[in-house]
Amino acid sequence: MSKLIPPIRGMNDILPDVTPRLQHLENVSRAILVAYGYREIRVPVVERTELFSRSIGEVTDIVEKEMYTFEDRNGDSLTLRPEATAGMVRAGLSNGLLYNQVQRLWTSGPMFRYERPQKGRYRQFFQIDAEAYGLPGPDIDAEMIVMLSRIWKHLRIRQVELQINSLGTPEARAHYREKLREFLRAHQQQLDEDSLRRLDSNPLRVLDSKEPATARLVADAPSILDHLDDDSRRHFELLRGMLDKVGVKYTVNPRLVRGLDYYSRTVFEWVTTRLGSQDAVCSGGRYDRLVAQLGGKSTPAIGFAMGVERLAALMQEEDTPVPDASPHAYLVRVGDLAQIAGLQLAELLHDALPDLRLILDCSGGGFANQLKRADKSGARVALVLGEDEAGSRRVGFKPLRNDTEQVNLAWDEVIERLTPWLE
Numbered sequence: 001m002s003k004l005i006p007p008i009r010g011m012n013d014i015l016p017d018v019t020p021r022l023q024h025l026e027n028v029s030r031a032i033l034v035a036y037g038y039r040e041i042r043v044p045v046v047e048r049t050e051l052f053s054r055s056i057g058e059v060t061d062i063v064e065k066e067m068y069t070f071e072d073r074n075g076d077s078l079t080l081r082p083e084a085t086a087g088m089v090r091a092g093l094s095n096g097l098l099y100n101q102v103q104r105l106w107t108s109g110p111m112f113r114y115e116r117p118q119k120g121r122y123r124q125f126f127q128i129d130a131e132a133y134g135l136p137g138p139d140i141d142a143e144m145i146v147m148l149s150r151i152w153k154h155l156r157i158r159q160v161e162l163q164i165n166s167l168g169t170p171e172a173r174a175h176y177r178e179k180l181r182e183f184l185r186a187h188q189q190q191l192d193e194d195s196l197r198r199l200d201s202n203p204l205r206v207l208d209s210k211e212p213a214t215a216r217l218v219a220d221a222p223s224i225l226d227h228l229d230d231d232s233r234r235h236f237e238l239l240r241g242m243l244d245k246v247g248v249k250y251t252v253n254p255r256l257v258r259g260l261d262y263y264s265r266t267v268f269e270w271v272t273t274r275l276g277s278q279d280a281v282c283s284g285g286r287y288d289r290l291v292a293q294l295g296g297k298s299t300p301a302i303g304f305a306m307g308v309e310r311l312a313a314l315m316q317e318e319d320t321p322v323p324d325a326s327p328h329a330y331l332v333r334v335g336d337l338a339q340i341a342g343l344q345l346a347e348l349l350h351d352a353l354p355d356l357r358l359i360l361d362c363s364g365g366g367f368a369n370q371l372k373r374a375d376k377s378g379a380r381v382a383l384v385l386g387e388d389e390a391g392s393r394r395v396g397f398k399p400l401r402n403d404t405e406q407v408n409l410a411w412d413e414v415i416e417r418l419t420p421w422l423e
């Protein structure tokens with residue numbers, strides 16, 4: 001026997017018992033995105049490496065250590081996208097969608113990061129991502145957050161908390177970075193190794209360190225909110241006011257800095273305590289400088305990405321309702337005549353009831369075997385065709401989940417009988 005080829009670490013097969021939950025998450029999200037005017041865009045999974053290093057930032061974990069980068073046969077350096085925002089901006093610029101226009105766009109699909117796999121952290125994972133372009137004011141920040149709250153509500157996800165912060169303009173942040181560096185240098189002996197390394201390259205990332213001693217220290221660090229430029233402070237105040245008015249609860253977390261360099265002003269994250277250390281289920285923020293940084297005209301922008309696997313895991317933890325995907329009916333057929341008649345009956349039912357989920361037994365065997373399979377399939381009703389029924393265009397109608405007796409019906413009557421079972 002030849003050797004089995006193993007899957008790649010951190011890249012999951014998502015099996016049929018999990019996909020209904022993902023589909024529900026995707027369907028609800030899509031419907032609400034559409035309701036708020038977002039239009040779908042599909043962008044490639046592979047982009048030039050430079051796109052990510054220029055947007056996410058050279059000294060970020062993603063660009064330094066997590067990208068799947070390779071040379072194609074032409075010698076061009078390409079990268080499997082670690083996130084969608086850079087590709088969305090690139091696509092917007094390549095297709096003239098951004099200049100002087102307002103765009104609300106969404107996309108979804110797999111992202112790739114060479115991280116250490118653990119629960120909730122994978123090397124291939126899915127995001128649902130939305131971006132709005134051309135809107136500088138805080139009202140789009142508020143609308144996006146309200147829209148996300150609505151998505152959680154529709155999904156019946158309750159155990160998430162919204163954290164918000166403002167990172168100000170890059171200039172104000174540079175000033176704050178110096179203040180923070182001074183503070184951290186003065187307490188250098190309390191810093192873990194990773195944070196010491198970041199002290200020079202990216203001190204803001206020290207703020208979201210998970211090392212207990214470092215986390216205790218940064219609780220007393222200067223707050224970025226005390227170093228915002230006036231416009232950013234006003235923007236943040238207005239946003240908070242709007243969220244208060246519409247009744248969205250949030251916590252201001254001045255240590256929320258995000259792991260990508262392109263952000264300015266508003267950043268936000270929905271976190272949960274139900275999933276262990278991988279606690280962020282949806283994150284985003286404003287990135288008003290990125291479009292220009294990638295060669296376009298200055299265009300304000302804001303967006304977010306949901307972590308699909310993490311949200312699905314949270315839905316499972318919270319036991320949120322998911323539409324049933326099991327078959328409504330299972331068609332048992334025994335005998336040569338019934339083989340053909342079964343196929344005809346199945347087609348007749350699919351024609352009449354487009355929402356019907358019907359399994360046609362194609363495995364053969366006697367009534368007992370087929371009924372066992374019908375039961376195992378989760379179907380609510382078995383339709384039983386023997387030679388007699390096949391000859392007279394009738395069929396046995398046998399409810400499987402209660403004690404109701406089997407009845408013998410004409411094919412037309414089955415349609416009517418099945419209809420209430422489809423709800």
Ligand code: HAM
Binds near residue numbers: 120125259302
């Ligand atoms: P991010 O925080 O890197 O932001 O990722 C967004 C979400 O993707 C996270 O909150 C998390 O739920 C999920 N996620 C990230 N890494 C993994 C992983 N290795 N395994 C499973 N899930 C993961 C971005 O990607 C930005 N592009 C978001 C954005 C859009 N900002 C503006 N527009």
